Amino acid sequence: MVRNYDRINAQPPEGINEKRAHILGGGIAGLAAAAFLVDDAHMPGTNVTVYEASGTTGGAMDAAGDAETGYKPRGHRELHASHECLWYLCGKVPSIHTPGATVLEETYDVNVREPIRSNFRLMARQGERHEVTGPLMSAEDGRKMLDLWLTPEEDLDGITLGDWFSPEFFNSVYWLCWSTMFAFWPYHSVMEARRYMLRYADLTGSNVGALEGILHPKYNEYHSFTLPLHKWLESQGVKFRTSTSVTDIVVSEQGGETVATGVTLRDADGEHRLQLTRDDLVFFTNGSIVQNATQADTTTVATLNRDTADRGVFTVWEKLAARDPRFGNPAAFLSDVDKTNFYTFMATITGDRTFHDHMEAKTGSKGSTGGMLSVVDSNWKLNLLPLGKYHPDQPADVHVLHGYGQLSGVPGNHVEKPMRECTGAEVLAEVLYHCGLKGKIAAILEHSKVHTAALPYITSQFMPRKTSDRPKVIPDGCVNLAFLGQYVELPDDVVFTVETSVRTAMMAVWGLTGLEKPMVPMPQPYYDVRVLADNVKMMTGTDITADTLHTLVEGGSGREATDSEAPTPAPTR
Amino acid sequence: MISRIPIAPLTRSTMEASPSMYYSNGNYEAFARPRKPQGVDQKSAHLIGGGVASLAAAAFPISDGQMAGSRITVYEASSITGGCLDGIKDPVEGYLSRSEREMEDHYECMWDLYRSIASLDVEGASVLDDFYRINKD
Numbered sequence: 116m117v118r119n120y121d122r123i124n125a126q127p128p129e130g131i132n133e134k135r136a137h138i139l140g141g142g143i144a145g146l147a148a149a150a151f152l153v154d155d156a157h158m159p160g161t162n163v164t165v166y167e168a169s170g171t172t173g174g175a176m177d178a179a180g181d182a183e184t185g186y187k188p189r190g191h192r193e194l195h196a197s198h199e200c201l202w203y204l205c206g207k208v209p210s211i212h213t214p215g216a217t218v219l220e221e222t223y224d225v226n227v228r229e230p231i232r233s234n235f236r237l238m239a240r241q242g243e244r245h246e247v248t249g250p251l252m253s254a255e256d257g258r259k260m261l262d263l264w265l266t267p268e269e270d271l272d273g274i275t276l277g278d279w280f281s282p283e284f285f286n287s288v289y290w291l292c293w294s295t296m297f298a299f300w301p302y303h304s305v306m307e308a309r310r311y312m313l314r315y316a317d318l319t320g321s322n323v324g325a326l327e328g329i330l331h332p333k334y335n336e337y338h339s340f341t342l343p344l345h346k347w348l349e350s351q352g353v354k355f356r357t358s359t360s361v362t363d364i365v366v367s368e369q370g371g372e373t374v375a376t377g378v379t380l381r382d383a384d385g386e387h388r389l390q391l392t393r394d395d396l397v398f399f400t401n402g403s404i405v406q407n408a409t410q411a412d413t414t415t416v417a418t419l420n421r422d423t424a425d426r427g428v429f430t431v432w433e434k435l436a437a438r439d440p441r442f443g444n445p446a447a448f449l450s451d452v453d454k455t456n457f458y459t460f461m462a463t464i465t466g467d468r469t470f471h472d473h474m475e476a477k478t479g480s481k482g483s484t485g486g487m488l489s490v491v492d493s494n495w496k497l498n499l500l501p502l503g504k505y506h507p508d509q510p511a512d513v514h515v516l517h518g519y520g521q522l523s524g525v526p527g528n529h530v531e532k533p534m535r536e537c538t539g540a541e542v543l544a545e546v547l548y549h550c551g552l553k554g555k556i557a558a559i560l561e562h563s564k565v566h567t568a569a570l571p572y573i574t575s576q577f578m579p580r581k582t583s584d585r586p587k588v589i590p591d592g593c594v595n596l597a598f599l600g601q602y603v604e605l606p607d608d609v610v611f612t613v614e615t616s617v618r619t620a621m622m623a624v625w626g627l628t629g630l631e632k633p634m635v636p637m638p639q640p641y642y643d644v645r646v647l648a649d650n651v652k653m654m655t656g657t658d659i660t661a662d663t664l665h666t667l668v669e670g671g672s673g674r675e676a677t678d679s680e681a682p683t684p685a686p687t688r
Numbered sequence: 689m690i691s692r693i694p695i696a697p698l699t700r701s702t703m704e705a706s707p708s709m710y711y712s713n714g715n716y717e718a719f720a721r722p723r724k725p726q727g728v729d730q731k732s733a734h735l736i737g738g739g740v741a742s743l744a745a746a747a748f749p750i751s752d753g754q755m756a757g758s759r760i761t762v763y764e765a766s767s768i769t770g771g772c773l774d775g776i777k778d779p780v781e782g783y784l785s786r787s788e789r790e791m792e793d794h795y796e797c798m799w800d801l802y803r804s805i806a807s808l809d810v811e812g813a814s815v816l817d818d819f820y821r822i823n824k825d
Contacts, residue, residue: 117714119799123820124813196716206719216721223720330716631824635715 116636117199125632127157133394134158134628137378139361140400140428141167142174144599144616146344147204148398151624153351154207155632160352166380168360168427173341175405176613178334178506182513185412185463185564188337189405190573191500191517193296193487194222194330195318197638198614200621204344211343212333212507218343225333229503231486235478236324237291239492242477242551247324250656251289256280257654263309264641264650272581276308277301289653292323295489295498297611300521302454303577310609312650317640320649326486335505340613358382361431364399366439366596373441375596396595396627398620401432401586402448402602404576404611409569413539417569419523421452429572432602440583441591447584448575448602455575458534459519460542460567467562469555470547471514474501477551490549494527495520495534497549518546523569529553539565576601576610588622597623607637718800724754731755738764739771744801751804791819 136152138145145165152158165172180187194201205219213221237245252260259280276299277285284290285301294300296319297311312319318328332339349355365377375397378389391397406427411417424430429449436442448455464470478485482503490497499518509515520542523535529548530541537545543565547556585604589597599619601610608615618635625634640646648659657663733749735742742762749755762769776784791798802815810818 117718118794119718119796119803120793120816120820122718122799122803123817126821197714199715202715202719206715217719219716220720223716224723638714 121633123632125155125630128629131156131158131628134396136163136396136398138165138398141165141172142400143176143613144400144620145398146172147617147620148599148624149348149353150204150207151621156624156628156630164354164356166359166361167357170357172345173337174403176336176341178337180566182510185566186461186505186515187410187566188335188461189408189568189570190459192336192613195328196330199635200617201614203635204617208343208347211346218340221333226330229482229484231326231329231331231484233324233326233486234480235485235488238488238490241549245491247288247292251653252284252287256284260654268306271306273579274305275302275579276305279305289323291489291491293319298574299577304579307577313641314609316646316650321652329486331483334507338507360427363431363434372594373592374594393595398597398599398623400600401428401598402600403428404573404601405570407571411539411567413565416536416538417567419456419535419569420571441586443586444584447580448578452571455578456523456571457519457521457573458523458567458569460539460565462516462543463564464514464562466512467559469559473552493549494525496522497546539567542567588619589626595627597627599623722752728753728755733760735762738762738769740773743769747801
């Protein structure tokens with residue numbers, strides 16, 4: 116539980132002015148680490164350097180392209196009010212769009228005015244509503260769900276969702292709503308799924324189809340979150356070295372402690388070695404969900420990159436892990452691109468309202484407020500996200516639609532090719548077919564620019580694993596090396612959220628600097644009896660009332676309590 | 689008829705304290721400053737009594753309600769504010785205090801107030817920071 120009592124400013128840790136931070140990877144995890152170092156741990160901004168392999172910071176929180184040639188983000192993330200560490204961060208950062216407001220206030224304000232609530236969560240049969248009422252799953256799978264909640268994580272090593280549930284679970288309304296929110300598939304880890312069910316129990320109970328509580332940024336993730344944070348860090352003196360990749364990290368054992376003593380970097384001028392001491396703190400993002408992403412446009416096809424020799428930070432992680440089991444086991448996540456990839460697309464439609472008017476009339480939701488819509492009879496398992504104003508400079512006659520297909524290797528229902536062999540135009544044609552606009556495909560395509568992205572590792576963090584397959588944020592014995600991002604073990608937390616990245620950054624900074632400040636606690640909605648009651652309703656279809664509790668208390672013991680069985684008095688103090 | 693009452697669902701309406709007020713549930717709501725309330729520049733606040741309730745009621749319009757401090761007046765019967773949160777060093781009688789109160793770490797409203805009040809003892813720290821450190825050591 117987050118308490119106001121813990122909202123303290125910590126004193127500068129001893130020796131912080133003499134320390135330097137080397138942040139390897141400029142995604143949201145690395146940027147958050149820089150922010151916490153400067154703003155919470157009192158490290159001078161000029162002592163902090165962020166190294167990023169690509170030309171821009173933000174990692175997956177991107178937004179390339181423009182209205183003219185089409186926007187081309189690689190993906191989209193769901194945000195939730197319980198993302199405590201993210202909102203703590205955003206409360207520090209001035210907005211670049213709303214004068215006088217922080218990024219948090221700007222986001223808060225837009226979600227008060229335009230809250231997400233889905234009225235049309237599932238679609239089938241070319242544009243018809245697929246009802247989300249009725250039992251969410253069979254009685255048998257309800258029991259299996261309860262068993263899963265009550266099974267300790269250590270008993271779930273290597274088990275998949277498909278191993279746990281019955282085959283019919285994967286056609287249930289619950290699965291159709293739940294799996295598409297987070298991009299799970301039956302071969303993914305049941306351990307990871309269980310963490311989601313518990314962590315978001317207040318979001319994914321009996322009302323799982325409503326998407327109530329999902330938040331959206333004012334514009335896209337880059338302009339709303341990445342860019343303001345980058346600019347604010349620059350104003351604090353933090354240095355950025357883009358187009359600079361890390362190729363190796365050297366650690367050595369010194370008197371029972373593990374010290375990072377060197378980092379090898381590669382930029383346009385070649386390889387450089389940074390020699391490090393204990394005063395050099397290394398923050399390494401050891402994986403990226405957009406690693407080896409390829410992009411294509413309306414008339415070209417994005418080829419799935421299957422290269423295993425060079426996969427950036429994953430390769431560096433593989434080198435580290437090969438030397439020491441404390442650094443995890445990347446092979447658990449990176450060994451099957453056919454299972455861990457999916458394709459995303461972004462359609463930019465100019466001067467033609469057909470699609471957006473059609474969908475608004477169907478869903479009753481304007482702009483981004485309908486949230487995600489999943490096409491249950493799509494061979495590609497398409498998920499659509501109509502968006503409102505996506506870019507600060509977006510002209511009024513430009514509309515955008517984002518989406519992804521969970522299965523890239525099977526032929527479509529209208530386009531007889533797998534998504535991974537399709538041009539952007541073909542992807543949009545398949546989407547329009549499913550929305551009930553088969554007759555308007557050619558006309559809408561004339562006004563559209565479509566960008567696609569092939570993401571080989573986008574769900575790799577969900578692959579079946581053991582707890583030890585991911586390094587801890589600060590592996591045992593390490594004094595100046597921390598791991599950030601989605602491939603790090605955070606007790607009780609999920610992976611594949613922005614919050615995960617920010618939380619790893621917070622733990623890393625608090626831990627490596629010795630900051631005397633409590634960590635923001637993990638939300639635990641499953642300890643709230645109202646949430647539990649709602650999730651029992653999700654599993655059983657039955658309302659839990661005070662009657663149920665009476666039955667449990669009075670009927671459960673099989674007899675009435677009598678005076679002679681009065682409880683033993685408590686011992687006096 | 690209590691057995692017919694369902695366990696309260698988690699909706700905004702059950703959390704409402706008044707039509708315009710609702711409880712925060714974490715950093716998302718606690719760290720966002722509200723928009724400036726309509727007409728606050730034309731309003732004045734008259735606080736009758738100068739105990740901690742009144743002093744807090746004078747602080748929140750400034751820190752959260754964005755009211756100008758000069759529009760706020762506190763009236764107090766005795767010659768000193770604070771009510772029973774007192775503590776006097778008298779040269780003849782010694783230290784004088786009429787009573788004592790217990791604090792705890794879930795006083796959410798109190799710590800929300802004191803995290804934005806500067807400590808008189810420790811430079812750069814809030815009253816909360818100072819209190820927290822003393823109680824941690």
